[in-house]
């Protein structure tokens with residue numbers, strides 16, 4: 001096993017900078033998700049780590065060894081892609097055995113290792129089947145077994161669950177996490193799916209236009225986004241813009257919004273505050289505030305019922321705010337109703353204008 005260090009890596013295609021001075025430390029044994037919009041550089045970064053492509057500048061090391069000029073076959077990396085490309089005319093076991101056979105391992109060793117890998121992905125009894133006799137989820141497990149059978153130092157996964165339907169995808173998320181824990185392999189996982197990134201990974205890196213905009217544990221990125229982009233890309237956020245008051249902002253109409261303790265910016269500059277929709281409480285009266293310092297009045301324009309919760313859209317000074325409320329059986333608010341929104345400074349993240 002090994003950690004991966006990416007230091008100041010840049011890669012351009014013509015005039016386009018696909019990766020722009022990216023540095024990330026992937027800890028040994030960790031599960032890391034790379035998240036970002038289409039074209040942000042996720043696959044390009046994975047390809048640099050795998051050795052399919054080389055950086056223009058910067059360094060990459062695996063297990064402390066510099067690899068930025070080492071070819072893919074010498075990096076001891078396992079990879080799984082969305083289109084996992086199994087050999088259709090080979091049995092499941094032969095597909096999994098492929099990497100070991102190429103290395104010239106003894107037949108008995110190969111058979112034992114293949115069986116162990118298939119057991120790990122819970123396909124121990126299906127080694128004799130052909131890929132077309134398997135479900136999509138089972139084929140994806142074969143691809144995973146094939147990637148780990150050679151005992152790679154790092155596992156790279158590029159949207160491996162993208163082709164699966166929602167229910168199967170959730171099953172495979174749990175399965176993948178279990179396997180990763182069991183073998184303790186450093187795993188770097190590219191996904192479009194923010195929920196997948198939040199639930200599966202120890203750390204998340206968010207890329208935008210080839211730059212790493214924020215990285216850290218899922219809770220930290222969700223609770224303390226450093227930019228409007230991170231706040232709205234990972235989860236939903238209400239963004240208020242105004243002038244900083246030091247530890248909050250003043251909206252154009254003069255209303256003050258206070259941010260949590262420790263948040264300070266030079267007073268007078270432009271800044272934003274981000275508030276998650278589930279952190280805001282909505283009521284029809286302006287009664288006791290329960291110590292919540294932030295209060296705004298608005299009018300419900302729409303309610304979307306989603307079973308266990310409802311989203312209210314609230315109009316306020318030309319801005320539409322989102323509030324998510326658990327459905328507890330309490331009275332629902334009607335469209336057109338005047339409401340008061342309240343939330344605490346601790347639920348408010350102060351973000352410098354960028």
Ligand SMILES: Nc1ncnc2c1ncn2[C@@H]1O[C@H](COP(=O)(O)OP(=O)(O)OP(=O)(O)O)[C@@H](O)[C@H]1O
Pocket residue numbers: 013016017018036037038039040041042043044045192
């Ligand atoms: N071989 C290449 N030649 C030219 N441009 C490339 C090449 N590979 C990637 N790019 C460009 O680099 C940018 C980053 O691409 P990349 O595939 O890394 O994005 P991504 O974040 O993985 O996107 P997606 O989520 O759509 O897969 C894109 O603008 C892409 O068009």
